[in-house]
Amino acid sequence: GNSVTQMEGPVTLSEEAFLTINCTYTATGYPSLFWYVQYPGEGLQLLLKATKADDKGSNKGFEATYRKETTSFHLEKGSVQVSDSAVYFCAQLYNAGNMLTFGGGTRLMVKP
Amino acid sequence: DTEVTQTPKHLVMGMTNKKSLKCEQHMGHRAMYWYKQKAKKPPELMFVYSYEKLSINESVPSRFSPECPNSSLLNLHLHALQPEDSALYLCASGLPRLLQGSGELFFGEGSRLTVL
Numbered sequence: 001g002n003s004v005t006q007m008e009g010p011v012t013l014s015e016e017a018f019l020t021i022n023c024t025y026t027a028t029g030y031p032s033l034f035w036y037v038q039y040p041g042e043g044l045q046l047l048l049k050a051t052k053a054d055d056k057g058s059n060k061g062f063e064a065t066y067r068k069e070t071t072s073f074h075l076e077k078g079s080v081q082v083s084d085s086a087v088y089f090c091a092q093l094y095n096a097g098n099m100l101t102f103g104g105g106t107r108l109m110v111k112p
Numbered sequence: 113d114t115e116v117t118q119t120p121k122h123l124v125m126g127m128t129n130k131k132s133l134k135c136e137q138h139m140g141h142r143a144m145y146w147y148k149q150k151a152k153k154p155p156e157l158m159f160v161y162s163y164e165k166l167s168i169n170e171s172v173p174s175r176f177s178p179e180c181p182n183s184s185l186l187n188l189h190l191h192a193l194q195p196e197d198s199a200l201y202l203c204a205s206g207l208p209r210l211l212q213g214s215g216e217l218f219f220g221e222g223s224r225l226t227v228l
Binding site: 044100 | 116118145152153154155157160168202204215216217218219220221222
């Protein structure tokens, strides 16, 4: 079936470190791919998205590239800040409907 | 206006109470969703409304009753809940994928429910 797998956290980094959070998907066809972020006590916010192979989504210094050959959509940021501490969810929209399938979430903790 | 507004933000109820969660959006979206999120878990889909009609019910117990009075409003009626139903309930909206290629969903801040 369709599923999204992302690396388990927590990921703990020092400020200004490089971030990678891995995400792979298993949908057939060409799903749209998303990264959502959830800050403590809040709902989900769309961080970035990509709708076709080789698209790069970017926002607030975060980037992710839709890799069809490896079915991946890894999230990267060159220099994290304390304010980036949150839970990050990778998600896909598969072709059959209007439903998002979420990965398990990765908690990021950035220390000063 | 790119917001999805949920009320109340916090709700405490007993197992015999009847309460409702409300969600509102004015982005012209015709697909609206209820998700349930337990601590340290991803959101789990409960219901999907498309053009004000219930299109998906993910085998949710009948003590949860959704309602979509119009294209801007979505309610979740709660009755005879159990303590294990305590969670963050998230509302989301989006354009049906026929109209928008990406299928992006916009989420509200959530209603945090505690059942005593």
